[in-house]
């Protein structure tokens with residue numbers, strides 16, 4: 167067993183109780199390297215928090231210890247003193263894990279097993295394969311990566327990745343496949359469910375026989391067959407047509423499917439990773455996503471943090487993208503001015519990491535290749551508007567418009583709807599791309615695209631904006 171460096175923390179005053187000393191001895195016997203009580207050295211990697219009862223003082227000490235970016239705390243509650251509510255309270259106050267210590271041999275074994283798991287997961291998180299592909303050391307990001315690494319290495323249950331657009335769901339799906347420890351692991355197959363055509367009856371997923379539909383000139387394997395023995399990543403699973411949801415349920419549940427146009431069943435086995443930016447539980451409530459399928463694909467769910475929740479990662483990500491976009495540049499010499507750094511950190515990113523990547527790409531395209539990246543490299547449509555053109559928009563002109571609308575008998579709904587349509591039209595007219603218009607409006611590009619599409623279908627042709 168690997169030796170662990172850890173400190174045991176006695177909560178009941180400075181003198182350790184016999185129970186704690188017993189536990190201490192049992193942990194030492196289990197191969198866990200213990201530091202003396204109250205040792206407070208920065209080099210210790212694990213801290214054990216042992217206590218007989220949970221009171222406010224213990225909980226607030228725990229919260230301080232486990233504050234983001236400080237310690238990962240494994241709390242030990244000594245039975246029979248631990249109340250059934252205790253474990254929850256400890257988790258709520260930041261403990262990463264809780265062991266209820268029933269007797270010395272079980273308790274020590276359990277602690278050792280948990281620490282071994284932590285050490286293994288830490289080794290994955292700090293491995294080259296993770297560091298090379300995924301940038302980020304913020305507490306929110308590290309928490310996510312740890313969770314994903316553990317799922318990938320120790321389980322094969324279906325994983326559902328949530329999170330806004332551009333938060334890195336596809337990248338994480340690829341990581342799960344890379345970290346998967348199956349000895350005979352085969353390929354990763356990616357399917358974007360927004361591109362599945364219902365009229366092909368799921369041929370992209372299940373394959374088809376020759377002549378199954380017009381254009382099926384030869385039989386073909388679908389994604390399920392290609393992913394057999396590997397990983398199937400279904401991106402934007404929330405967009406999967408209802409008819410195909412039933413078919414997919416059978417594959418996930420029983421591992422069987424039929425090719426389109428065939429009567430014989432095929433067997434498959436793959437790891438399933440799905441991703442969505444939608445709230446699938448709300449879709450289940452609305453009846454647009456099957457409840458049984460939802461529970462099948464969401465064996466474990468993991469929601470990726472937005473860039474706003476991990477602002478510490480913005481500059482390292484920007485530097486990573488500079489290196490990616492211009493590998494020919496001497497990145498040590500292409501530094502960012504403080505003003506550029508402040509701008510990048512303070513800016514809103516509705517499209518999250520993808521937005522940041524696009525912005526850095528545009529900046530580096532303007533950069534001559536020598537010297538610092540300065541505010542002059544910031545694209546024109548990104549620059550602040552001169553202050554004299556920015557008045558109080560809720561002023562007289564706005565009120566005049568509303569008065570005219572009310573006088574013409576417009577309802578509140580019509581006024582609100584027209585105001586947002588006009589904002590979209592103006593932002594689109596004044597921006598170089600849909601993405602930068604979306605940024606000005608504080609919405610994601612996808613949301614803007616959907617909104618424009620729905621306006622175009624609901625507005626009579628004569629009233630449609632020309633763009």
Ligand SMILES: Nc1ncnc2c1ncn2[C@@H]1O[C@H](COP(=O)(O)OP(=O)(O)OP(=O)(O)O)[C@@H](O)[C@H]1O
Pocket residue numbers: 299300301302329330331332333334335336337338401441443483486519520523
């Ligand atoms: N932690 C990260 N480190 C490096 N690059 C990242 C990271 N997170 C995201 N990216 C990059 O950001 C872009 C968007 O990531 P990705 O496509 O994985 O997001 P997504 O959540 O799947 O987006 P969508 O929901 O729109 O499909 C990609 O270019 C990806 O390489």
